[in-house]
Amino acid sequence: MNTVKDHYDQQLASVYRWMAGDSKIAIKRNHEFLSQLGINPTLQGLAVDLGAGSGFQSIPLAELRFSVVAVDFCAALLSEWSDRAKELSIQTVHDDILNFSKYVEDRVQLIVCMGDTLTHLDSLSSVQSILLDSEHVLVTNGKLILTFRDYVSLELQGTQRFIPVQSDDSTILTCFLEYHQDAVEVHDLLYCKQGDRWVLTTSSYPKLRLDKNWVCNQIEEIGLQAIRHEIMNGMICIVAQKQ
Numbered sequence: 001m002n003t004v005k006d007h008y009d010q011q012l013a014s015v016y017r018w019m020a021g022d023s024k025i026a027i028k029r030n031h032e033f034l035s036q037l038g039i040n041p042t043l044q045g046l047a048v049d050l051g052a053g054s055g056f057q058s059i060p061l062a063e064l065r066f067s068v069v070a071v072d073f074c075a076a077l078l079s080e081w082s083d084r085a086k087e088l089s090i091q092t093v094h095d096d097i098l099n100f101s102k103y104v105e106d107r108v109q110l111i112v113c114m115g116d117t118l119t120h121l122d123s124l125s126s127v128q129s130i131l132l133d134s135e136h137v138l139v140t141n142g143k144l145i146l147t148f149r150d151y152v153s154l155e156l157q158g159t160q161r162f163i164p165v166q167s168d169d170s171t172i173l174t175c176f177l178e179y180h181q182d183a184v185e186v187h188d189l190l191y192c193k194q195g196d197r198w199v200l201t202t203s204s205y206p207k208l209r210l211d212k213n214w215v216c217n218q219i220e221e222i223g224l225q226a227i228r229h230e231i232m233n234g235m236i237c238i239v240a241q242k243q
Helices: 004-020 023-036 058-063 075-080 082-087 097-103 124-137 212-221
Strands: 045-050 066-072 090-094 108-113 138-148 162-167 171-179 183-194 197-208 224-232 235-242
Touching (some): 004 023, 004 162, 004 183, 023 058, 045 058, 045 097, 058 082, 058 090, 066 075, 075 082, 075 090, 082 090, 097 124, 108 124, 124 212, 124 224, 138 212, 138 224, 212 224, 212 235
Parallel strands (some): 045 108, 066 090, 108 138
Antiparallel strands (some): 138 235, 171 183, 183 197, 224 235
């Protein structure tokens, strides 16, 4: 089993944008998502995107007139949209998201850690570190938006664990989930057509099994208030605010 970073660098980075589908649709979806959460163009200030990936959160945030610090450990993903970032108020940072506070000089109005980024951390203590650093840099009434998949309340069984992710005439991506006590191991099976034959590459990496109630409790313990907690677009969504 690889580290999450190795898995992205070696297996997923080259197909990530394809895997996620049309980037314009993804960006529009996040515009709508942020609007549902009450994040609107009247807000101005500094925003941090943890696990920025291909910019699907950073771009709509910048279009909403935030100055964005976009942090991701995968240089290949950041380089794919670096030209677009230069057109907007976005600073891309190639680093582990655990180090994000080093790149923040002013108080932050909004921090987002979306997609399934939070489960990519290596331990619950790393999640606690992200939450604590977020509380430290947020302004009063600043918000933290978390989304992540629920691998706790429902454990898929048998063939349910095989999940088709994306496919076209030349590429097929399927994942297989293997559950452990504290993590789920994600096996990615990537088929690419080369000439008249299909070539398979495989890799696996761990994701934390995060309990939504544990996350909410951690948020409250560090002094943030969880003001929303719901399922949105198939993901657990928690919005916390600094009092």
